[in-house]
Amino acid sequence: MEWLSRNLPYLLAGISVGGQYALIAIGYTMVYGILRLINFAHGDIFMVAGLMMVYLSASLPIYVSIPLVIVLTVLIGFTVERVAYKPLRSAPRMSVMISAIGVSYLLQNLALYITGGLAQQYPAIPWISDQITVFGASTKRVTVITPFLTIILVVLLVALIKNTKIGMAMRAASKDFETSQLMGIKINSVISMTFIIGSFLAAIGSLLFFSNYTGVTPTIGTMPGLKAFVAAVFGGIGSIPGAVIGAFIIGICENLVMMANQYVSIDISNFKDAFAFLLLIIILFFKPTGLFGEKQTDKV
Amino acid sequence: MKKKKELVISLVLIAVLIGILRLMEINISPQSKWAMLMTVLKKGSIYALVAVSMNLLNGFTGLFSLGQAGFMMIGAYTYAIFTIPADQREMVYMYYNGGIVKFAIPAICGVLLAGVFAAFFAFLIGIPVLRLKSDYLAIATLGFAEIMRALFQWDTLGPLTNGSNMLRSYPTPASASVIYPFVVSGVCIAVIVLMINSTYGRAFKAIRDDEIAAEAMGINLAHHKRIAFTVSSFFAGISGALLAMFQTNVQAKSFNSAMTYEILLIVVIGGIGSVTGSVISSFLFIACSEWLLRFLDEQHVIGEFTVPLMRSGFRKVVFSIIIMVIVLFFRQGIMGTREFSISGILNKISGRSRKAQKGEPK
Numbered sequence: 308m309e310w311l312s313r314n315l316p317y318l319l320a321g322i323s324v325g326g327q328y329a330l331i332a333i334g335y336t337m338v339y340g341i342l343r344l345i346n347f348a349h350g351d352i353f354m355v356a357g358l359m360m361v362y363l364s365a366s367l368p369i370y371v372s373i374p375l376v377i378v379l380t381v382l383i384g385f386t387v388e389r390v391a392y393k394p395l396r397s398a399p400r401m402s403v404m405i406s407a408i409g410v411s412y413l414l415q416n417l418a419l420y421i422t423g424g425l426a427q428q429y430p431a432i433p434w435i436s437d438q439i440t441v442f443g444a445s446t447k448r449v450t451v452i453t454p455f456l457t458i459i460l461v462v463l464l465v466a467l468i469k470n471t472k473i474g475m476a477m478r479a480a481s482k483d484f485e486t487s488q489l490m491g492i493k494i495n496s497v498i499s500m501t502f503i504i505g506s507f508l509a510a511i512g513s514l515l516f517f518s519n520y521t522g523v524t525p526t527i528g529t530m531p532g533l534k535a536f537v538a539a540v541f542g543g544i545g546s547i548p549g550a551v552i553g554a555f556i557i558g559i560c561e562n563l564v565m566m567a568n569q570y571v572s573i574d575i576s577n578f579k580d581a582f583a584f585l586l587l588i589i590i591l592f593f594k595p596t597g598l599f600g601e602k603q604t605d606k607v
Numbered sequence: 608m609k610k611k612k613e614l615v616i617s618l619v620l621i622a623v624l625i626g627i628l629r630l631m632e633i634n635i636s637p638q639s640k641w642a643m644l645m646t647v648l649k650k651g652s653i654y655a656l657v658a659v660s661m662n663l664l665n666g667f668t669g670l671f672s673l674g675q676a677g678f679m680m681i682g683a684y685t686y687a688i689f690t691i692p693a694d695q696r697e698m699v700y701m702y703y704n705g706g707i708v709k710f711a712i713p714a715i716c717g718v719l720l721a722g723v724f725a726a727f728f729a730f731l732i733g734i735p736v737l738r739l740k741s742d743y744l745a746i747a748t749l750g751f752a753e754i755m756r757a758l759f760q761w762d763t764l765g766p767l768t769n770g771s772n773m774l775r776s777y778p779t780p781a782s783a784s785v786i787y788p789f790v791v792s793g794v795c796i797a798v799i800v801l802m803i804n805s806t807y808g809r810a811f812k813a814i815r816d817d818e819i820a821a822e823a824m825g826i827n828l829a830h831h832k833r834i835a836f837t838v839s840s841f842f843a844g845i846s847g848a849l850l851a852m853f854q855t856n857v858q859a860k861s862f863n864s865a866m867t868y869e870i871l872l873i874v875v876i877g878g879i880g881s882v883t884g885s886v887i888s889s890f891l892f893i894a895c896s897e898w899l900l901r902f903l904d905e906q907h908v909i910g911e912f913t914v915p916l917m918r919s920g921f922r923k924v925v926f927s928i929i930i931m932v933i934v935l936f937f938r939q940g941i942m943g944t945r946e947f948s949i950s951g952i953l954n955k956i957s958g959r960s961r962k963a964q965k966g967e968p969k
Contacts, residue, residue: 413927420920581757584750
């Protein structure tokens with residue numbers, strides 16, 4: 308029992324942060340599946356969502372600002388695609404990737420300009436941010452909600468991709484971009500839809516993430532974004548279940564490092580971030596396309 | 608004959624350039640508003656080297672690697688660790704009883720050693736990583752750079768790397784004189800250009816254009832990729848050492864992925880596959896980000912009217928918008944895959960004057 312109360316917080320945090328990474332990773336993996344683009348700006352959209360929540364909740368009640376943040380984040384994701392990626396559709400892949408880096412740079416600098424570089428305090432969302440006790444381990448309610456919410460959203464998303472017309476179009480576009488265009492699929496609306504879904508999930512992810520880690524800085528999106536991308540590659544990029552499983556594995560493992568840190572005599576806590584990359588390199592060594600990369604699972 | 612003439616002209620131009628730099632250095636006092644220009648020239652030449660080394664990998668060999676900042680960090684740390692004077696070590700490594708390295712080597716040996724260490728690490732990392740393709744290679748190299756960064760900040764390695772504290776008090780010739788980074792970078796870039804024009808360079812380009820065809824023509828893929836990766840990292844390490852001198856202190860946390868993206872932006876803005884493009888764009892990039900746009904950060908009042916939006920940080924916003932415009936509308940970058948050369952300009956001038964003599968329209 309004592310072992311449990313000592314180590315459970317790490318496991319809970321791992322599962323919870325894994326769920327948050329999963330929500331971001333889906334955005335990466337879906338965009339990559341269709342455009343073969345590493346959307347470096349995705350982590351910064353996640354950051355912008357957090358920042359907007361800080362500013363909106365200062366003047367609006369929380370039940371208005373949450374939906375507003377989600378809508379605005381979706382709008383930003385949509386706009387970024389239209390302005391920065393769509394004009395480059397026929398350009399080489401490198402150009403689009405550079406454009407993504409440019410957008411990421413722009414969003415970070417805008418955030419730096421607006422905030423003045425100071426960390427902004429994320430508002431406490433009632434009920435979600437409350438302290439609760441699980442098996443003697445004290446934590447925030449968001450930690451417990453996150454994995455369930457993530458799984459519900461993923462199931463809904465997979466259902467959307469499997470059963471609706473737009474989902475079918477997405478599957479077609481990810482299978483063969485050119486042919487799907489010839490078959491009369493409106494590729495631009497499919498891509499926009501992908502970005503909308505990705506940004507929506509990133510907004511939810513940011514709500515959950517920042518309820519736990521409450522300081523929003525202009526560069527805070529980089530690390531979670533990078534780790535979510537690592538998770539997507541880990542699970543086999545293009546595959547949604549792969550991204551989700553990869554995200555949970557990475558989230559749990561990095562907290563296992565912190566847990567192990569209690570028992571070893573040397574301090575290994577600063578390898579928390581690096582551990583995700585180590586896992587990735589190990590898996591790529593054995594399976595060069597990730598965990599579920601070769602099997603064409605329902606790829607979007 | 609023609610080659611000889613070109614060589615003479617280049618040597619004269621290099622001598623003139625060094626002369627101008629020396630004159631500027633003597634005449635520009637650190638207080639004048641042109642002092643920023645010297646900073647730009649120093650940092651620009653350092654970034655030019657790392658951009659060209661990245662271009663060797665991304666532009667000429669077609670290996671999409673994002674580990675450049677990591678190799679710069681190895682170079683910077685190697686230089687700093689081995690050149691801090693023995694009597695300063697007690698102070699720098701104050702949390703680690705003076706560290707475990709108790710000697711110091713001359714600065715230029717430190718620079719070379721920085722390159723060698725970076726190349727050695729690249730060789731080791733290359734064994735597992737170079738089997739991967741395109742984006743997988745990119746994320747794996749980025750991952751290694753992050754692992755390195757964590758390793759260098761690790762407390763247990765503190766006696767060697769000073770943990771997460773900064774390293775300082777080492778000799779800084781590149782910060783003292785603008786000629787030092789110019790000469791070191793210039794020599795290194797010249798070596799890279801010679802390599803690109805050699806049989807190795809041709810093999811690299813063949814690999815970039817079509818791996819399968821290159822292999823069919825008898826090019827050993829693994830061998831050449833490893834050479835490109837190691838050589839590129841060698842020069843990234845040297846530029847890291849120069850950057851360490853320029854900054855006068857080294858801290859692992861500044862060599863993050865954002866730095867790699869910055870270098871990648873420089874390479875792409877200059878033109879992927881153009882050495883001169885990378886050099887030009889690194890000077891432009893540093894000049895814009897550090898110097899030319901500075902006025903945007905200050906508040907301006909014209910008569911009664913206060914110019915809106917201008918306050919600290921606005922420079923960077925404008926700068927990133929400029930970058931977006933370049934990326935969206937000038938996809939080939941400044942130079943594309945062309946090279947800027949003296950003979951090319953001479954030909955153009957003489958061609959034009961010949962046309963003018965004949966009385967033809969241009």
